[in-house]
Amino acid sequence: xxxxxxxxxxxxxxxxxxxxxxxxxxxxxxxxxxxxxxxxxxxxxxxxxxxxxxxxxxxxxxxxxxxxxxxxxxxxxxxxxxxxxxxxxxxxxxxxxxxxxxxxxxxxxxxxxxxxxxxxxxxxxxxxxxxxxxxxxxxxxxxxxxxxxxxxxxxxxxxxxxxxxxxxxxxxxxxxxxxxxxxxxx
Ligand SMILES: Cc1cc2nc3c(=O)[nH]c(=O)nc-3n(C[C@H](O)[C@H](O)[C@H](O)COP(=O)(O)O)c2cc1C
Numbered sequence: 001x002x003x004x005x006x007x008x009x010x011x012x013x014x015x016x017x018x019x020x021x022x023x024x025x026x027x028x029x030x031x032x033x034x035x036x037x038x039x040x041x042x043x044x045x046x047x048x049x050x051x052x053x054x055x056x057x058x059x060x061x062x063x064x065x066x067x068x069x070x071x072x073x074x075x076x077x078x079x080x081x082x083x084x085x086x087x088x089x090x091x092x093x094x095x096x097x098x099x100x101x102x103x104x105x106x107x108x109x110x111x112x113x114x115x116x117x118x119x120x121x122x123x124x125x126x127x128x129x130x131x132x133x134x135x136x137x138x139x140x141x142x143x144x145x146x147x148x149x150x151x152x153x154x155x156x157x158x159x160x161x162x163x164x165x166x167x168x169x170x171x172x173x174x175x176x177x178x179x180x181x182x183x184x185x186x
Contacts, residue, residue, distance in 0.1 A: 001183050003032045003176075004072060005079035005116075008093035010040035015120045015162035019152065019172035020081045023116060026176035032077070032183075037068055039092045044068065047098040054105040065099045073103060073110045073141070077179045080133055081118035087125035089132050103141045110141045114148040114182045116175045122157045148182045150175045 005024055009016040017038065024034040042064035050060060059066055072078060082089045089097075103110070115137055119129050130151065137144055152171045156162040162169070 001032045001077070001180065002075045003027050003034050003077040003079065003179060004075035005034070005036040005081060006068075006072065006093065006096065007036060007038045007081045008040065008090045008096070009038075009081070009083045009120075010092070011083075011159050012038065013159045014083065015156040015160065016081045016083050016118060018160065018162055019118050019120070019154075019168065020079060022169055022172040023079060023118070023152075023176035023179075026173040027077075027180050030177060030180040032180050035071070035075075037071075039068070039096055042068065044092070044095055044099065046095050047101050049101075053102060059099070059102045061099070065096065068096065069099055069103065073108060075110075075112055076183050077114040077116070078110070078112045079116035079118060079175075079179075080136075081116075082120075082129065082133075084119060084121035084125040084129050087128045089129055097136055100139070100141055104139070108141065109143060112142065112144055113186050114179045115142075115144045115150070116179050117149065117151045118172065118175070119151075119153045120156050120162065121153075123155060126153045148186070150178045150182075
């Protein structure tokens with residue numbers, strides 16, 4: 001069982017990344033094979049919207065987006081983790097999501113049967129951000145049942161502030177356990 005987390009905060013010592021590590025640690029304890037990609041550390045460029053996208057065997061953007069999308073598509077469980085940036089996901093994740101268009105145009109599906117969403121905000125915008133992520137999970141590469149989607153949201157500001165929030169940490173750990181449990185039951 002493979003669980004892959006995509007983290008789009010550029011802060012390695014940030015709140016989102018910390019909570020993702022908590023979730024993955026718990027999942028690994030239950031024998032899931034875990035993997036994490038901090039998308040800001042790779043060269044992933046925006047979709048160019050080629051109208052003949054489906055004619056190409058490989059995305060014309062020959063960058064890290066290709067293998068990241070491939071690995072993403074193969075995972076049994078995916079975690080999407082984002083800080084709120086101006087009431088929505090950050091631009092790193094938006095760029096990655098747009099690159100899913102290649103999968104869509106080629107009729108390819110993601111294997112994921114469970115999803116975790118982790119959203120951190122300083123004070124406002126969580127609902128809008130969750131709405132964006134939920135809509136994305138409802139698009140064609142996915143087939144994640146509603147009862148296999150797990151959500152953790154919370155508030156934090158400075159890098160690492162979340163380390164003092166034991167309730168939120170426990171929720172992230174529970175998300176990791178819930179994902180494994182859900183995958184084992186399917
Ligand atoms: C460019 C930028 C935009 C932000 N926009 C919002 C926002 O709209 N609403 C909010 O509550 N916090 C906003 N924040 C604060 C972050 O969501 C918050 O600090 C979060 O904990 C950062 O998570 P991280 O440490 O994982 O990067 C913004 C921060 C940055 C850098």
